[in-house]
Amino acid sequence: MVEVTATGQRAAQWAWEVNVSPGGVALTPTDKGVLLALCWHVDDDLCCRLPLHTVVTRLGLSMKPVRVALKRLREYGLVEAVAAPGKVGVYKMPVPADFTPKPWSYAPPPPREAGRPGVSHRRRHDRLAIARSLGQHTAEQWGALVGFCGGCVACRKKSAQLTKDHIEPISKGGHDGITNIQPLCLPCNSAKGARPWRDMRPEGWREAVQLVGGQIE
Ligand SMILES: [Zn+2]
Numbered sequence: 046m047v048e049v050t051a052t053g054q055r056a057a058q059w060a061w062e063v064n065v066s067p068g069g070v071a072l073t074p075t076d077k078g079v080l081l082a083l084c085w086h087v088d089d090d091l092c093c094r095l096p097l098h099t100v101v102t103r104l105g106l107s108m109k110p111v112r113v114a115l116k117r118l119r120e121y122g123l124v125e126a127v128a129a130p131g132k133v134g135v136y137k138m139p140v141p142a143d144f145t146p147k148p149w150s151y152a153p154p155p156p157r158e159a160g161r162p163g164v165s166h167r168r169r170h171d172r173l174a175i176a177r178s179l180g181q182h183t184a185e186q187w188g189a190l191v192g193f194c195g196g197c198v199a200c201r202k203k204s205a206q207l208t209k210d211h212i213e214p215i216s217k218g219g220h221d222g223i224t225n226i227q228p229l230c231l232p233c234n235s236a237k238g239a240r241p242w243r244d245m246r247p248e249g250w251r252e253a254v255q256l257v258g259g260q261i262e
C-alpha cells in the first residue's frame with residue numbers, strides 16, 4: 046500500500062467534492078476516479094508523480110479511457126500537466142489554498158436488511174454471521190460507497206432504497222467486507238437472486254471509500 050500524505054488526503058477530499066468542472070460540465074465516473082486516484086497520491090507540492098500505468102492498474106481500466114479522462118480533466122482545468130505528459134508525466138492539482146473539506150454526513154440505513162424471497166430469516170441470519178466472521182464493513186465505508194456510486198450500480202437509478210449486494214453471494218462463502226459489497230436497488234437485487242454477479246462499481250470507488258472509511262484490507 047502506497048503511503049498517503051496529509052496533502053494527499055486533503056487533495057482527495059477536494060476531488061471527492063468536485064462533481065462538475067469549473068465550466069459546469071458534469072464529471073463522468075471515470076473522470077472522477079482518475080481525479081481521485083491522482084489526488085490521492087500527490088506530494089506535499091500537490092504534484093502526482095505516479096506513473097500513468099499505475100493509475101490505470103489501480104482503477105482496473107485500460108489505458109485509453111484513462112488518457113481520455115485525463116485530457117478532459119486538463120481541459121476543465123482540474124489537472125495541470127507540469128511536465129511533458131507521457132510515461133512519467135507530472136500532474137498538479139489546483140486545490141485551492143483555502144479549501145476546507147465539508148463535514149461528512151451520512152444517514153444510516155434501516156437496521157434490518159430486506160429478506161430475499163425463498164430464504165428464511167433464520168438461515169439468512171446464520172449466513173450473515175459467517176460472512177461477517179470472514180470480513181466486515183463499517184457504516185462509513187458503505188455510506189462512502191453509496192455516495193460515490195450515486196445509486197444502483199446495475200440500473201443507475203438513484204433509488205431511495207438501496208440494498209447491500211454481496212458480489213460473491215454469502216450463500217456461496219462470500220464475505221461481508223466492503224470489497225464484496227455493491228449498492229443495488231431492490232428490483233435489481235431480487236433479479237440477481239443468489240447468482241454471482243459481476244462487480245459493477247464505478248472506477249475510483251476504492252479511493253473514495255478509503256478517503257472516508259480508512260484503508261481497505
Ligand atoms: Zn437497480
